[in-house]
Amino acid sequence: MVKNMKSNQASRNPFKNSDSNKRYYTFDYFMKNRFGVKCAKIPIDAGFTCPNIDGSKGIGGCIYCSGGSAGTGTDCLRSISEQYNNVCEIMDHKWAGAVRIPYLQAHTNTYGNIDRIIKVCEEALSLPGAAGLHIATRADCLSSETVEYLAGLSKRTYLCVELGLQTAHDSTAEKINRCHSFDDFLQGYGMLRNSGGDINICVHLIDGLPGENDEMMIETAQKVAQLQPEQIKIHLLHVLRETALEKMYINGEYTPLTQNEYVDIVCRQLEILPEDTVIGRLTGDGVKNELVAPLWSQKKVCVLNDIDKTLYERNTWQGKLYNNTTI
């Protein structure tokens, strides 16, 4: 039944950047076109910290940060190659022959001494089978010498720099202890965009931040759409154990989005994003044993199916309402 529904949706799909029922430009589709085969991103914790944790910008981190950003935990105790080989072993069973892209994921991977940043990037790129690099960072942690190095790197290989924006609303950024403003983000984004290299930029957004209503989330998507980034990741806010957000949740000061609310907002955001922006992710990965709420998010496939179904039923797709004008 589900298979029939999917093939029906695929045959009626008017969205150009898709060969399936997906009405948005998936990372999988993008990478398959670029490399000719399936791509596997390999998460690596290179042991960087974050200015929002070590006190140089803030202390305690963003209210949802468990300290082991993106769930890589204590991996930094292991070498880059050990982490890579371990994940590759698992991935190879799942997707034999997939292209491998090391992903410097934990914390802020351009925060620190330039020599160390270069050493880590070069080491990651020299891993066996590595066909490019993704680097996660904050827009306020990009020095001119780092951007110059990244621009050069992007001429040698596929490079994507992932910037956590989360929200375009400074009032929300303050609530979540983000310790940077939308203007700070725009400045870092501009440095990458004008670097003279060929850097792919991926912008991360979070839906369901405390105090944000639907219109604020749509407005953030609209502002990012104007920038025309190569990639966007949309996350659902997860309440993780031992975070400031968990305390707010327990005290009744924070209510997570329901699945229906999240699916509705994501579909509306997709409609206003450019059709050629790759959607790197539509569901976040809360580490299972750390996730407090919302528990429905553990069923990622159901959430993604709901998004596909809703786009189909609304007869809409990514970019249908894209409007390249400032709001």
Ligand code: SF4
């Ligand atoms: S910027 Fe990332 S690593 Fe730093 S505190 Fe926020 S979520 Fe954690």
